[in-house]
Structure formats: C-alpha cells, structure tokens
Amino acid sequence: MFQVRIHGRGGQGVVTAAEMLSVAAFLEGRHAQAFPSFGSERTGAPVVAFCRIDDRQIRLREPVREPDALIIQDPTLLHQVDVFGGLARDGYVLINTSRSFEALGVDELARSLRAERLCTVPATEVARKHVGRPLPNAALLGGFAAVTGRISIDSVAAAIREKFAGQVAEGNVAAARAAFEHVQAAMRVAGHA
Amino acid sequence: MLKQVEGSAAVAEAVALCRPQVICAYPISPQTHIVEGLGERVKRGALAGCEFINVESEFAAMSVAIGASAAGARAYTATASQGLLYMAEAVFNASGLGLPIVMTVANRAIGAPINIWNDHTDAMSQRDCGWIQLFAEDNQEALDLHIQAFRLGEELSLPVMVCMDGFILTHAYERVDMPAQAQVDSYLPPFEPRQLLDPAEPVSIGAMVGPEAFMEVRYLAHAKQMRALELIPGWAEEFRAAFGRDSGGLLHSYRTEDAELVVVALGSVLGTIKDTVDEMRLGGTKIGVLGITCFRPWPLAAVRAALAGARRVVVLEKSLAVGLGGIVSTNIRTSYAGSPDAVHTVIAGLGGRSITRASLARVFASAVAGTLEPLTFLDLDQNLVERALAREREQRRSGPIAENILRDLGVVAARPG
Numbered sequence: 212m213f214q215v216r217i218h219g220r221g222g223q224g225v226v227t228a229a230e231m232l233s234v235a236a237f238l239e240g241r242h243a244q245a246f247p248s249f250g251s252e253r254t255g256a257p258v259v260a261f262c263r264i265d266d267r268q269i270r271l272r273e274p275v276r277e278p279d280a281l282i283i284q285d286p287t288l289l290h291q292v293d294v295f296g297g298l299a300r301d302g303y304v305l306i307n308t309s310r311s312f313e314a315l316g317v318d319e320l321a322r323s324l325r326a327e328r329l330c331t332v333p334a335t336e337v338a339r340k341h342v343g344r345p346l347p348n349a350a351l352l353g354g355f356a357a358v359t360g361r362i363s364i365d366s367v368a369a370a371i372r373e374k375f376a377g378q379v380a381e382g383n384v385a386a387a388r389a390a391f392e393h394v395q396a397a398m399r400v401a402g403h404a
Numbered sequence: 405m406l407k408q409v410e411g412s413a414a415v416a417e418a419v420a421l422c423r424p425q426v427i428c429a430y431p432i433s434p435q436t437h438i439v440e441g442l443g444e445r446v447k448r449g450a451l452a453g454c455e456f457i458n459v460e461s462e463f464a465a466m467s468v469a470i471g472a473s474a475a476g477a478r479a480y481t482a483t484a485s486q487g488l489l490y491m492a493e494a495v496f497n498a499s500g501l502g503l504p505i506v507m508t509v510a511n512r513a514i515g516a517p518i519n520i521w522n523d524h525t526d527a528m529s530q531r532d533c534g535w536i537q538l539f540a541e542d543n544q545e546a547l548d549l550h551i552q553a554f555r556l557g558e559e560l561s562l563p564v565m566v567c568m569d570g571f572i573l574t575h576a577y578e579r580v581d582m583p584a585q586a587q588v589d590s591y592l593p594p595f596e597p598r599q600l601l602d603p604a605e606p607v608s609i610g611a612m613v614g615p616e617a618f619m620e621v622r623y624l625a626h627a628k629q630m631r632a633l634e635l636i637p638g639w640a641e642e643f644r645a646a647f648g649r650d651s652g653g654l655l656h657s658y659r660t661e662d663a664e665l666v667v668v669a670l671g672s673v674l675g676t677i678k679d680t681v682d683e684m685r686l687g688g689t690k691i692g693v694l695g696i697t698c699f700r701p702w703p704l705a706a707v708r709a710a711l712a713g714a715r716r717v718v719v720l721e722k723s724l725a726v727g728l729g730g731i732v733s734t735n736i737r738t739s740y741a742g743s744p745d746a747v748h749t750v751i752a753g754l755g756g757r758s759i760t761r762a763s764l765a766r767v768f769a770s771a772v773a774g775t776l777e778p779l780t781f782l783d784l785d786q787n788l789v790e791r792a793l794a795r796e797r798e799q800r801r802s803g804p805i806a807e808n809i810l811r812d813l814g815v816v817a818a819r820p821g
Contacts, residue, residue, distance in 0.1 A: 229411070233577045237408035245577040268579075270542070270675030273760040292502055 212265040213361060214275045217351075218294045220282030222254040224348035227331050227374065229260035230284065232352055234370035235362050236264040239387055244269040261348050264361065267387050278302060279358055286315055286336070305345045305394075311331035330358040330397060332390045341386035342379070353387030355393035364391045405582050411543040411573040414580045415508060416441030418449055418547035421588040422506075422554045425699065426472035428457040428465045432487040433520050434570035435510035439482050460489040466494035468507075472777075473503035473610050478554065478595045478604070481505065482569055485512035492533070495563075499534030499625065501610055502598070504557030506550065507535075510570040511671070511722075513755040517806035521756020522570040523722040524670065528731050529701075534625050536564040536632060537700040538652065539670040543573055544580050545697075548651035550554045551583070552643055554592055559639075560632055561598045567699075569672040572758070583647055591646050630702035632701040636698055643726040654703040656695040657710050659685060663692030665771055668736055670696050672758050673752070681763040689772055695731070707739040716746050718771045720764075720782075722753045729779040745778070753781035788812060 215232060216398035219225035226247040233245035241264055248259040261275040283294055289306075295317075297305070302324065306312075308331050312321040321329055332354040334347035342349070349371050356364045368384045373385060385388070407414070416438050419427075429439035429448065459465045465481045472479040483491060488509055500503050513519040513765060536556060539545035546568040554566035568574060590605040599609055603731055613621055622779050633654070640653035650656075658678055660666055668676055674695045681691050694710050696703075711717060717740055719733035728734065730749035737744045753759045763783050770776045791812050795802045803807070 230577045234408045237406075237579055242579055243408065243577070246572070247575060271679050271761070272672050272676045274758055276760070 212263055212269070212271075213280070214278050215262040215264070215280045215282065215355075216275045216278040217260045217262070217284065218288050218292060219258055219348075220254075220288070221256045221258050223258070223284045225258045226260045226345050227282055228284070228348035228352060229262045230379060231349070231370040231374050232262045232355070232362070233264075234373050235261075235352070235356075235366040238366045238369050239362065241265065242267060242269050244271075255383055256269070257288055280355070280361075281305070282355055283307060284347050284351060286310070289315055289317055295320060298324075301328065303328045303331070303355075305351060305354050305358055306331045307334040309336065318340050326371060327401060328358065328400065330394050332353060332393050332397075334386075334390055335391070337389050338383075341389060344381040346383075349383035349387040351389035352379040353390035354394040356387075357391045357398065367391075405584070406579060407582050408577055408579055411546060411568065411576050412437030412510075413441055415550055415568070415574075415584060416445070416549045418550045419480055419506075419508075420445050421583065422480075422551060423478065423584055423589075423594075424451070424454055424506075424593055425477035426455050426457065426469065427481065427609065428459050428468040428472070428477045428479070429481050430459050430462050430465050430483070430487065432462070432484050432763065433510075434512060434522075434574045435482045435484045435487070435508060437574065438508055438510070439463075441541040442480075462491040463494055466491040466498060467506075468509075469505045470494060470498050470501065470503055473498070473505050473597075474501070474599070474601045476595065476597045476600045477501075478558075479505045480507070482508035482510065482726030484510040484582065485514055485520075485526045488530060489514065492530065494533065495530055495533050495545045498563045499609075500621075501565060502561045502625075502628075504554075504561055504595075504597075505563040506557055507563065507565050508550070509565050509567045510574045511567050519755040520570075522572050522758050523754045523756070524567070525723045525754075527565065527567045528723040531700055531731070534562075535700065536560075536562055536629070536698070538564065538566050538698055539696065540566065540568040541656075541672060541674045541695060541697075543568075543578050544577065544649065545651045546573055546582055547582070548643065548647070548649060549697075550634075551588055551592060552639060552652045554595075556632070556636065556639060557585065558595050558597075558626055559635070562632065567671065568728070572672045581649070587646060591643065601756070615667075633698075633701045633703055633706075636638065652697060652705045653711060654696075654698045656697060658693040658695065660694065660710065660713070662690055663713065664690040664715045665716045665768065666692050666694050666711055666716075667720060667768065668694045668711075668732065669720045670699060670732065673721070673722065676759055676761060677720065677764060678759045683761070684765060684768060689768070691768060691772070699732075702735055702739075704739045707736065708741055711736075711740050711742075714740075714746075715742070716748070716771055716774075718748045718750055718768065718776070720759075721751045722751075722754050724751050724754065732734060748776050749779045750776075750782055751780070756820065757783060 236242035236243035
C-alpha cells in the first residue's frame with residue numbers, strides 16, 4: 212500500500228487533490244481511497260487530506276500516520292505543523308515553492324532523506340499562469356507523478372477532467388503537465404550532478 | 405459499472421436508481437452532499453416524477469415523508485445528529501403508522517459539546533423507535549443497502565434507516581460498483597402500498613388507540629420486526645444472485661472459525677479491525693470479527709450462533725450509554741451463551757477520535773491476556789480527565805467542562821484526531 216498525505220490551507224484544493232489522485236489511481240485499475248481530515252473548513256486554516264493506493268481493496272480507515280509521500284501545498288506550514296511526522300526514510304516529498312530546501316530551513320531534514328525523492332515545484336506560479344488563479348493542487352499532482360513515478364501524467368490529466376470541465380479543466384491539465392516537465396527537468400539536472 | 409466517487413455521491417446515485425417520488429430534506433453535515441446530489445438530479449429533470457421538497461426543519465422533513473408515503477409515494481430523506489433528534493417524534497410516528505420511508509443517517513455525534521464528527525450516538529438514540537436499522541461497512545455496502553432498504557421496507561411496510569459513518573464514509577472517495585437501472589428495476593418493483601390515502605376510497609390513517617388495542621398494535625410492530633429477521637437473509641441472497649455482491653443480510657463473520665476472541669462492531673471501523681486481526685493472526689492469535697449489519701431488528705439467534713465458539717468477546721462501539729457503558733454490548737450480552745463477564749465493552753471513536761490499528765491491537769492483546777477491564781475507553785487521555793476532576797474538587801465554581809479542557813489542551817478551536 213502506498214500512502215500519501217497532503218498538507219495545505221483551506222481554499223487551496225487540498226481535499227480535491229487527494230480525490231483527484233484517487234481517481235487517477237482508479238483509472239489505472241488500482242484501488243484507492245481518499246479522505247479529508249475533516250477539520251473546521253475555514254479558508255486559510257491548516258488542512259490535511261489523505262490518499263491510499265493499493266492493488267487490493269483498502270479497508271483501513273485510520274488517518275495516514277506514516278506516509279510514503281508528502282505533498283506540501285503551502286511552505287508556510289513547514290514550521291507551523293508537523294508536516295514530516297511519520298514520513299518513511301525512503302519517502303517522497305514535494306513542496307510547492309520556488310525556494311530551496313535550505314532557504315526554507317528544512318535542509319537538515321532533507322539530508323536525512325533520499326535526495327532524488329525530494330522535489331520542489333513553484334506550483335502556485337504555474338497555476339497562476341495556466342489556470343489564472345493561485346490554486347496549486349493540480350500542478351502538484353503533475354509534479355507528484357514525475358517525482359514518484361507512481362501514477363502517469365495522463366491519468367492525472369484524465370482525473371482532472373473528471374473533476375472539472377471546460378476551460379478550468381484544460382487550464383489545470385496544462386498546469387499539471389508544466390509541473391510534471393519542471394520536476395522531470397530538475398530530476399535530470401540532479402541526476403547529472 | 406465501476407466508479408471512483410465520494411460516498412455521498414454513490415448513495416445519491418443509488419437512491420436515484422430506486423426511483424423515489426418524494427425527497428424532502430433539511431441540510432445538516434455530514435449528510436448534505438447526498439441530498440444535494442439528489443436535488444441537482446431533480447432540478448435537471450433526471451429523476452422523472454420525483455418531487456424535491458425543501459422543508460424548514462428535520463421535523464418537517466419526516467412529516468412530509470410521512471404524508472408522501474401515506475399518499476402512496478416512495479419517500480426518502482436523510483439526516484444526522486441533532487437533525488435526527490429534532491425529527492424524533494415523527495420518526496416514531498413513521499414506524500408506528502407502518503410507512504416504508506427510507507432514511508440515510510450519516511452518523512455523527514450529539515452535542516453538547518457541539519461536535520460535527522462521526523460516532524453512532526445519533527442512530528443509537530433511536531434504536532427503539534421501531535425502524536429497521538442497517539449499518540454499512542463501506543461505500544459499496546452503503547449504496548447496496550439503500551437499494552435493499554426500499555425493497556425491505558415496502559415488502560414489510562416498515563421504515564428503514566440506513567446508517568453510514570459520517571465523513572469516514574460520506575466524504576471518502578473509493579471504488580464502487582454502480583448497478584444499472586435495469587438491474588435495480590428488476591430487484592425493486594414499484595411501490596405497492598398496504599395502506600393508501602386515496603380520495604376515491606377514503607380511509608383515515610393515524611387513529612387514536614386506547615388501552616383496549618394499543619398493546620396489540622405494538623405487539624404487531626414487534627412481530628413484524630421478528631418477521632424481518634426471517635426474511636432479510638433471503639433478500640440478501642437474492643441481492644447477491646442479482647448483483648453478484650455479498651451486501652446486507654443480518655451479520656458478517658470474518659475469520660471466526662477457530663477464533664477464541666471475537667470482536668464485534670458496526671460500520672466502517674470493521675475495516676480497520678479486520679486489518680488488525682489479519683496482523684494478529686500472523687502472530688498466532690486466534691481472533692475473528694463479527695460485523696453487525698442489521699442492528700434492528702436485533703438478530704439474537706444469528707449472533708448467538710456466530711459467537712458460539714468464542715471464549716471472550718470484545719464489543720467495540722462508537723456510542724456510550726452514559727451511566728451504564730455499552731449499548732451494542734448490552735445487546736450482545738443477551739445473545740452470548742457464555743458468561744456475561746466474558747463480554748468486554750470498548751468505547752471508541754467518540755466525536756471523531758481516530759481508531760488506529762495500534763490502539764486496537766493493544767486492546768485486543770489485553771483481552772487475550774485476560775487483563776482487559778469490563779469497560780474501557782480507547783485512547784482516553786487520563787491526564788486530561790484527572791485535571792478536570794481536580795478542578796472540580798478544588799473549587800465550587802469550576803466552570804464549563806468542555807471549555808476548561810480545551811484550555812488545558814491549549815487549543816483555540818476543536819481539531820480532529
């Protein structure tokens with residue numbers, strides 16, 4: 212079972228991201244379960260959502276305490292909420308930022324993890340460009356597909372089109388593909404370094 | 405057709421496939437997405453011949469459902485928590501009159517303190533109201549139970565409450581197999597009421613009944629529920645034959661063949677329990693699970709048979725009979741042939757407290773070791789409790805308990821966990 216935890220703030224589409232990720236996994240014939248942490252749904256308040264992916268039926272209903280991957284939609288949470296809590300040593304981390312792990316003040320933690328599984332993507336800027344609004348969730352799923360290789364970018368695009376329609380869907384698909392390219396390029400650079 | 409959808413969306417679609425004629429509801433979390441989904445279908449004309457009635461309260465919702473059902477319409481509503489309490493008088497009326505309304509209860513805690521999260525207190529508060537009460541383990545079963553509920557209710561002329569865990573199921577995206585309209589149509593015939601308000605053949609429904617006959621009417625209500633116990637397994641079997649799924653029925657046993665310890669529970673927590681049991685089985689513990697699908701009528705004989713081999717029983721329940729302990733466990737003790745002392749109550753998940761494999765494994769291991777207390781509150785913060793008790797000992801005007809405890813925790817607003 213592969214477990215993903217998504218951290219963000221109310222209004223950033225955290226819950227929708229988990230739902231779309233589960234749809235993408237479903238479209239690839241896998242079992243998936245997405246659910247929010249059901250906090251008070253206030254704009255700006257820290258929000259957590261979860262997604263489990265497996266090859267068999269998922270019966271477990273507890274929150275994801277030991278994630279295999281983290282998506283952090285808002286870097287201001289890094290020093291406010293224990294976002295890295297329970298993360299596996301070989302876990303994946305994707306942060307929405309244009310800054311480095313060092314500039315974010317999480318370089319020490321980053322050194323304890325596998326470098327090729329850590330990535331940043333300026334998803335909010337990507338979304339502003341392609342969607343016209345600072346909603347980073349779809350872009351981050353594109354980045355997630357690139358860094359983990361657990362889901363194809365085409366499935367992410369199909370999931371986005373299932374959730375949204377028309378211009379909104381196409382803008383988000385473009386954002387996801389742009390973030391996918393960004394992360395792939397960053398990984399190529401890191402691979403050569 | 406396989407789909408990856410939210411639990412509420414799955415239930416809305418299943419209810420729509422049952423061709424309801426009147427849907428009335430008042431919004432309350434975590435039920436709201438279900439009736440929103442249905443309201444949207446009615447608005448765009450996807451539900452032919454169905455009227456969606458916005459009412460001013462839950463009391464009105466059930467009252468409208470009663471009127472609609474008495475007039476021969478297939479009626480549906482949904483609620484949760486305080487909403488169910490607010491309609492309680494009409495809930496008893498619906499069953500007393502024998503009207504086959506189907507209602508989803510998206511299980512949620514009851515205040516005070518106000519809490520929007522999941523537990524079973526709402527449904528349990530109505531356990532003696534005369535409705536059939538079914539509990540879904542996952543979203544597939546939730547949607548299947550709604551299809552069965554209309555069939556069951558209309559055949560018996562009894563209302564049916566389908567209980568699904570609020571948020572945990574209603575807001576979870578997971579895979580469901582959505583039946584085709586033709587499949588549902590062949591399983592669920594059009595509503596043929598036993599009693600009908602018809603201007604052409606006037607009758608009155610809801611007469612006053614005095615001591616000369618009230619007992620008999622109540623006895624017949626009980627007899628009808630006992631009859632349901634005989635019929636439900638057959639209908640579940642028929643459902644399995646038609647839809648290819650083992651949904652509904654009275655109860656489900658899991659790995660109980662040689663189990664010395666059997667854990668009994670209702671609803672979505674069964675999944676986490678089964679995963680815990682699988683892990684403990686690997687370690688050699690003879691442990692199994694009994695899931696109660698039909699809570700009312702209470703399947704006494706079936707429970708007794710399912711627990712026949714158990715030397716110890718742990719009832720894990722998301723409700724509390726304040727001043728007694730467990731509600732489900734009290735029912736279990738009437739059905740377990742062994743010593744009542746071998747039945748342990750574990751109160752868990754109240755107000756949305758997470759129920760984890762780690763905590764379950766700990767409590768089950770202590771049951772196996774014979775050290776589990778008769779009544780346990782899973783993951784109770786004893787420190788917090790002690791501080792509150794000390795405050796009450798030390799000062800007369802100790803203040804409101806909930807607010808004091810939140811202050812002790814250092815939180816400014818409720819948070820899940």
